[in-house]
Amino acid sequence: MTKSTGILIVSHVKEIAEGLVQLLDQIAGDITIKTAGGTDDGEIGTSFDLISDTLESFEEDSVLCFYDLGSAKMNLEMAIETTDKEVELMRTALIEGAYTAASLLQADVQPKELNRQLEKLIIKE
Amino acid sequence: MSTTEKWISWISQFTDQIIEHKADLNQLDSAIGDGDHGSNMDRGVKAVKEKIDQGDYEELTDLFKDIGMSLVSKVGGASGPLYGSAFISMAKASKETDDPSLLLEAGLDGITKRGKADPGEKTMVDVWHPVVDSLKKGTLAQSDIDEALESTKDMKATKGRASYLGDRSIGHIDPGAQSSAYLFSTLLEAGVLDD
Numbered sequence: 001m002t003k004s005t006g007i008l009i010v011s012h013v014k015e016i017a018e019g020l021v022q023l024l025d026q027i028a029g030d031i032t033i034k035t036a037g038g039t040d041d042g043e044i045g046t047s048f049d050l051i052s053d054t055l056e057s058f059e060e061d062s063v064l065c066f067y068d069l070g071s072a073k074m075n076l077e078m079a080i081e082t083t084d085k086e087v088e089l090m091r092t093a094l095i096e097g098a099y100t101a102a103s104l105l106q107a108d109v110q111p112k113e114l115n116r117q118l119e120k121l122i123i124k125e
Numbered sequence: 126m127s128t129t130e131k132w133i134s135w136i137s138q139f140t141d142q143i144i145e146h147k148a149d150l151n152q153l154d155s156a157i158g159d160g161d162h163g164s165n166m167d168r169g170v171k172a173v174k175e176k177i178d179q180g181d182y183e184e185l186t187d188l189f190k191d192i193g194m195s196l197v198s199k200v201g202g203a204s205g206p207l208y209g210s211a212f213i214s215m216a217k218a219s220k221e222t223d224d225p226s227l228l229l230e231a232g233l234d235g236i237t238k239r240g241k242a243d244p245g246e247k248t249m250v251d252v253w254h255p256v257v258d259s260l261k262k263g264t265l266a267q268s269d270i271d272e273a274l275e276s277t278k279d280m281k282a283t284k285g286r287a288s289y290l291g292d293r294s295i296g297h298i299d300p301g302a303q304s305s306a307y308l309f310s311t312l313l314e315a316g317v318l319d320d
């Protein structure tokens with residue numbers, strides 16, 4: 001059975017986002033993990049439209065979003081402002097944070113405990 | 126000339142400036158960032174042009190909203206959500222006023238809400254902030270824009286890509302400040318401020 005919370009990975013580089021999903025899939029087979037990497041035309045950067053569409057495509061009502069640099073955060077914030085889903089912007093180191101969240105979600109750890117574990121990985125303003 | 130016409134002429138002059146200076150903006154961004162600010166803005170303003178060429182604008186709100194959304198969708202770097210948020214804020218403000226100083230102040234609010242940069246952090250805010258101040262006093266001149274732009278050179282970046290360079294970001298003009306300087310020079314040239 002799939003879990004009620006999904007994970008979205010936003011990166012400037014498509015392959016970074018997709019590579020991270022490969023890493024997570026190994027330990028979190030029941031979690032929906034999606035990516036929005038690169039711009040619409042496959043260049044390095046981030047795309048509001050791609051992020052927004054990917055967010056909407058989750059069946060889960062709750063999504064944790066991990067991201068890399070600058071515009072990834074700003075575009076995510078804009079997408080979050082325009083969705084009805086319950087979305088959390090995760091200010092952790094991208095790989096370590098997403099890995100921790102995926103492991104804990106797979107193990108049915110409750111949100112409160114999950115956030116406590118992620119707290120020490122926060123590196124972004 | 127109706128108000129929207131002046132604003133449209135501003136945006137089209139800004140578009141020309143960005144296209145003309147694409148390489149210069151990339152160059153500035155190569156020194157302290159990832160070298161794409163010119164290409165990002167070029168993609169954005171071309172999308173804006175395509176969008177507004179199709180429209181027939183009677184309301185500033187519709188014009189600014191289309192500009193903002195095109196930039197958000199097409200720029201692909203931090204300047205997309207930042208300039209995009211500026212124009213979306215201006216669209217909202219234009220429901221109440223057509224005073225350029227109030228509209229651009231709303232634009233600045235949109236940028237700071239999105240990027241959380243204060244003046245002095247070596248970003249486009251360092252041009253927007255003093256320019257909006259001068260606009261509100263009714264004294265904006267090209268020299269104010271030049272001075273604001275130049276002031277970014279000695280700043281140390283604490284926001285955006287350049288912040289990863291720390292002290293090494295000192296000594297270079299900020300690319301987003303340069304594109305914003307084009308935005309405000311063309312504002313003067315297009316006569317948006319004339320009655």
Ligand SMILES: Nc1ncnc2c1ncn2[C@@H]1O[C@H](COP(=O)(O)OP(=O)(O)OP(=O)(O)O)[C@@H](O)[C@H]1O
Nearest residue numbers: 070071162165202203204240242248249285300301
């Ligand atoms: N937080 C911020 N607040 C205000 N302006 C910012 C901020 N971050 C970056 N900028 C501005 O954006 C300009 C860079 O725009 P550009 O289009 O090159 O995006 P980028 O930095 O390459 O994007 P990304 O975040 O995707 O790497 C900077 O020169 C600066 O003026």
Ligand SMILES: [Mg+2]
Nearest residue numbers: 158159161162
């Ligand atoms: Mg750049």
